[in-house]
Amino acid sequence: MSGHGGKRGKKHEEHEEHENHERWAVSYADMMTVLMALFLVLFAMSNVDQKKYLELKTSLAEGFGKETMPSDGGSGIVDGSTNSVVDVGNGPNSGTGTTPSTTTKATAQQAASQEVSSLQELQQRVEEKLEAQGLQDQVTTTITERGLVISVAANNIFFANGSARIEAGGLSVLDTIAPLLLSEAEPIAVEGHANNLAMSSGSQYANNWDLSSARASSVLLRLLDDGVDKSRLKAVGYGDAHPLFPDGDPRAVEGNRRVDIVLESSSPEDVKALLPETAEAAKGGAAPAAPSIETGAVPEIGADAAPTTH
Structure with a gap:
């Protein structure tokens, strides 16, 4: 009895848990996976189907009265400047190769x-x-x-x-x-x-x-x-x-x-x-015949005009 009791009283020794020194690798792998996914999305967005893009522009142009629309983007996202136009059909410049600015200037000169x-x-x-x-x-x-x-x-x-x-x-x-x-x-x-x-x-x-x-x-x-x-x-x-x-x-x-x-x-x-x-x-380049507010000349008033008149 005493022998058994002494055996039961012996404490069970717990082993120390093994520390994982490579947990950083799991976090690093997760970060690389996210970055890879991001780059794939950006790459996919940068490759636009040109045919579908032109079809979209044409459709939008027709919706706004068949006017010409820009074919080249500007120098930035906000910058809307363009270098050329795409002829989409029956606009005022269709088939003429004339840009809107040139047409406006010619119209102004005619007017x-x-x-x-x-x-x-x-x-x-x-x-x-x-x-x-x-x-x-x-x-x-x-x-x-x-x-x-x-x-x-x-x-x-x-x-x-x-x-x-x-x-x-x-x-x-x-x-x-x-x-x-x-x-x-x-x-x-x-x-x-x-x-x-x-x-x-x-x-x-x-x-x-x-x-x-x-x-x-x-x-x-x-x-x-x-x-x-x-x-x-x-x-x-x-x-x-x-x-x-x-x-x-x-x-x-x-x-x-x-x-x-x-x-x-x-x-x-x-x-x-x-x-x-x-x-x-x-007038064939003749000199101005009369004054404007800024420049010009007035006719001679006469030598007898009083210099203090108003």
């Missing part, structure tokens, strides 16, 4: 040529009417990117010194011009301009802005009386903010005093930008 032709016809009629009345020395006309500009010298024949009341000679000029504007549909901007001399004391106008605005309004009202539709007219005074000549120029005092009647072009901006050079080309 500019047509508008210049119409403006030059009106310009000629204005000059002929004024010459018939002996008033040609008071007005200059030019075609700018804004349209046809009829520039009236604001000398003592048109306005008295420091006054916005139109003199008899000025009324004759406006009454000659107005009937020619009735057949046109474009809006008309009447813009008053002044030199940089300060107003004389006692003047009813606070400054040149006030005076130029009043003169523009007087011209607008006369055109309105002559039958020009009020919905086409607007008036603004620019003071001395848009001179034809710099302040040091001897012509600045008289030359910057003017009222511009602008028959404004309603064409897109790319067509407007072509109007001046198209007009010059139509």
